[in-house]
Amino acid sequence: MAQPTEPAQTSAPEPTEAEDGLSSAQQELADAIFSAMLEDDELPAAITEDQIHCLGDRVAGVFSDERIAEMGVNGAQLIEAYVDRGSFALGDDYGITDDEASEVVDRVLDCLDWRLVLAESIAAEGLPAEQASCFVSEISDEGLRATIESGFITETEDDFGLVEEEVVRAFQSCVDIRELLYQQMVLEGLSEESARCVADGMPEGLVEMMLGGPELEDDEAALEFIGELMALQNRCLTPEEMESMGGFGG
Structure with a gap:
């Protein structure tokens, strides 16, 4: 008869280690990133829970326990920052180095x-x-890195962290400004007929400016431009629409 064997001895994990290889301090940051993003109602639907876990673990894994203590960062602070700003912006609150950001x-x-x-x-x-898909296809790899950095490292006033020149180039390649104006004006209450009239009749100079073209040169050009807009308004809008919209010159 076989003799009973002793159960295999397994050592308990070190108290500072989490199951996925992160220390407890790192895991706190990873969990905070996951929780904050998961509760974000405006988070793009394309991001799954597994992907959020990946983001949290990868970001937290950059910083050692000693570095986390040195920065003075904890999970509660990350959640508070995200709720307040919609991004973690670690570099705005903590001394993140360029190497760490990269x-x-x-x-x-x-x-x-x-x-x-x-x-x-x-x-x-x-x-x-x-x-939107066309716009993104025009963004460089460096631009994409800047977008990621704007979410995790440094909050920026630039659209999605992209520099103006890159936004303008992508906009010019992909965006139908007149169609965009039409849709916006319908949303603001104009009839489809009036909105189409305004969008199609919009001075070419304004369309070019919206696509990053040159500004008006002087006051005389600005007055002429306003006159064109007012004539367009009178031609396209009903009296009720002009009153509700305040007019181009209002």
Whole structure:
């Protein structure tokens, strides 16, 4: 008869280690990133829970326990920052080095399809999905890295972290400004007929400016421009619409 064997002895994990290899301090940051993003009602639908876990783990893994203590960062602070700003912006609140910022971006690049997420985010701002996809296809790899960095490292006033020149170039390649104006004016209460009249009759100079073209040169040009807009208003809008919209010169 076989003798009973002693159960295999397994050592308990070190108290500072989490199951996925992160220390407890790192895991706190990873969990905070996951919780904050999961509760974000405006998070693009293209981002899954598994991808959020990936983002949290990869970002937290950049910083050692000693570095986390040195920065003075904890999970509650990350959640508060995200709720307040819609981004973690670690570099705005903590002394993140350039090397750490670059490593964060390197680590999270393959967590999800960033171009798909960016396209969905841009479409949520009102741009038709097809044009949003075209816009994103025109963004360089460096521009994509800047977008990621704007979410995790440094909050920026630039659209999605993209520099103006890149936005203008992508806009010019992909966006039908007149169609965008038409849709916006319908949303603001104009009839489809009036909105189409205004969008199609919009001075070419204004369309060019909206696409990043040159500004008006002087006051005389500005007055002429306003005159064109007022004539367009009188031609396209009903009296009720002019009153509700306040007029181009109002």
